[in-house]
Amino acid sequence: xTEPYFNFRSIQESMNEILFEEYQFHAICRINGGTLSAHKxxxxxxxxxxxxxxxxxxxxxxxxxFYKGRAIKSGIRRLNVxxxxxxxxxxxxxxYRQLHVMDExxxxxxxxxxxxxxxxxxxxxxxxxxxxGEENTILTDYVLPDFSTIRKGYCKERKDMIWSGxxxxxxQVLRLSNERFAVPEIMFHPSDxxxxxxxxxxxxxxxxxxxxxxxxxxxxxxxVLTGGSSLFPGYRDxxxxxxxxxxxxxxxxSVTLPENPITHAWTAGSMLSRSPSFSSKHxxxxxxxxxxxxxxxxxxxxx
Amino acid sequence: MVEKKRESERLNEAGQRRVLxxxxxxxxxxxxxDALERDNDQEDPKASLPDKMMRLPQFTDELSxxxxxxxxxxxxxxxxxxxxxxxxxxxxxxxxxVSVEPNYLTACVPPSSLPPRHLCSVCGFLSPYTCVTCGMxxxxxxxxxxxxxxxxxxxxx
Numbered sequence: 152x153t154e155p156y157f158n159f160r161s162i163q164e165s166m167n168e169i170l171f172e173e174y175q176f177h178a179i180c181r182i183n184g185g186t187l188s189a190h191k192x193x194x195x196x197x198x199x200x201x202x203x204x205x206x207x208x209x210x211x212x213x214x215x216x217f218y219k220g221r222a223i224k225s226g227i228r229r230l231n232v233x234x235x236x237x238x239x240x241x242x243x244x245x246x247y248r249q250l251h252v253m254d255e256x257x258x259x260x261x262x263x264x265x266x267x268x269x270x271x272x273x274x275x276x277x278x279x280x281x282x283x284g285e286e287n288t289i290l291t292d293y294v295l296p297d298f299s300t301i302r303k304g305y306c307k308e309r310k311d312m313i314w315s316g317x318x319x320x321x322x323q324v325l326r327l328s329n330e331r332f333a334v335p336e337i338m339f340h341p342s343d344x345x346x347x348x349x350x351x352x353x354x355x356x357x358x359x360x361x362x363x364x365x366x367x368x369x370x371x372x373x374x375v376l377t378g379g380s381s382l383f384p385g386y387r388d389x390x391x392x393x394x395x396x397x398x399x400x401x402x403x404x405s406v407t408l409p410e411n412p413i414t415h416a417w418t419a420g421s422m423l424s425r426s427p428s429f430s431s432k433h434x435x436x437x438x439x440x441x442x443x444x445x446x447x448x449x450x451x452x453x454x
Numbered sequence: 455m456v457e458k459k460r461e462s463e464r465l466n467e468a469g470q471r472r473v474l475x476x477x478x479x480x481x482x483x484x485x486x487x488d489a490l491e492r493d494n495d496q497e498d499p500k501a502s503l504p505d506k507m508m509r510l511p512q513f514t515d516e517l518s519x520x521x522x523x524x525x526x527x528x529x530x531x532x533x534x535x536x537x538x539x540x541x542x543x544x545x546x547x548x549x550x551x552v553s554v555e556p557n558y559l560t561a562c563v564p565p566s567s568l569p570p571r572h573l574c575s576v577c578g579f580l581s582p583y584t585c586v587t588c589g590m591x592x593x594x595x596x597x598x599x600x601x602x603x604x605x606x607x608x609x610x611x
Contacts, residue, residue, distance in 0.1 A: 159558075228561055229558075239490045340571060342565075342566050342569075343571055344487070348562075
């Protein structure tokens with residue numbers, strides 16, 4: 152079962168109790184999601200010893216350096232920006248500018264997934280988004296679902312768009328221009344809304360610089376992006392560009408994005424569970440729990 | 455004929471306007487940021503639709519759409535009311551500020567070394583100016599008018 156980094160002791164203990172005593176599990180393994188991704192990456196690249204996992208999920212984003220499969224705890228950095236914050240922010244700005252959607256979390260989540268992207272040049276895109284009419288390539292109209300005729304929201308085609316005036320068919324349409332790239336930009340610059348934290352590329356640099364100088368080049372070469380919020384188009388290229396400009400010149404930087412960042416940790420877990428050393432290194436059986444109590448889990452699980 | 459005393463209109467107007475100080479602005483900003491962190495307990499609008507193919511990705515692990523049970527809802531709300539603010543209390547219980555090893559608090563990322571970019575609170579583009587009273591950013595006079603009409607000090611938050 153996966154859990155977040157630095158989970159509370161009380162929650163860990165109650166989880167052990169529930170799993171062993173109430174559900175009578177034979178053996179459990181509690182692990183961080185990023186550790187699984189790291190294992191898979193090291194499995195696919197056996198020559199590399201270190202890797203840096205950037206897990207941007209729903210509640211927050213963690214940047215975790217790994218050495219030989221174990222997390223280096225002093226290098227873990229957490230940003231409090233995640234998919235939830237991006238969706239809530241999008242809801243607020245749409246509610247203020249166009250249509251009151253504060254209660255429509257699912258619809259706006261879908262809007263965010265369909266329409267938002269990460270821009271490679273923020274200021275240029277801002278200028279384009281300010282143009283009027285056909286020249287504005289960023290502007291899109293998103294048709295909202297009304298659950299009777301339109302089941303799922305969709306973006307209007309460019310040829311169907313009407314640049315001035317209302318649509319004759321009377322469907323509810325959101326007109327999005329700079330929100331498309333300003334919302335994911337919060338992950339790179341949380342100071343845009345006022346959150347006093349570094350963005351993802353700066354946090355990568357901060358995490359790597361807290362390690363020993365011998366490990367730093369290896370970390371820059373093996374950056375893995377996982378988590379649902381890494382599905383924005385252009386995310387990988389933007390992270391690469393920013394980290395490249397922030398890191399020292401002599402280091403080689405390489406950023407990988409797996410084909411499915413959401414299930415990456417799960418497939419890693421299933422692969423790990425089939426490996427021969429899994430049961431000895433990662434599992435705690437019920438017998439061990441009954442004999443030693445909570446200490447068995449505390450010592451075995453490096454969470 | 456009594457002449458009206460000539461007064462400066464500009465100074466009068468400036469004197470009447472209420473300006474928030476830095477601490478109040480910071481507090482308002484923090485409150486709006488906390489609002490961004492809320493969990494939204496809304497049901498999937500497609501849960502009651504019979505057609506399974508057209509659904510959005512399910513957020514719950516149930517095979518059949520959950521029929522709205524009144525009893526469950528009230529118990530859940532009751533549970534939430536009793537155990538409100540559990541995250542903060544759990545965090546305090548851990549006493550992380552005194553422990554030496556890396557933990558939840560030390561893993562927090564420090565403030566950015568780059569200067570913040572200001573975006574207009576009305577239209578979202580880059581904004582050079584801030585409202586005198588409340589400190590929100592705006593990009594042009596139209597946005598300032600909209601801001602004064604709708605948002606400027608309209609609610610104390």
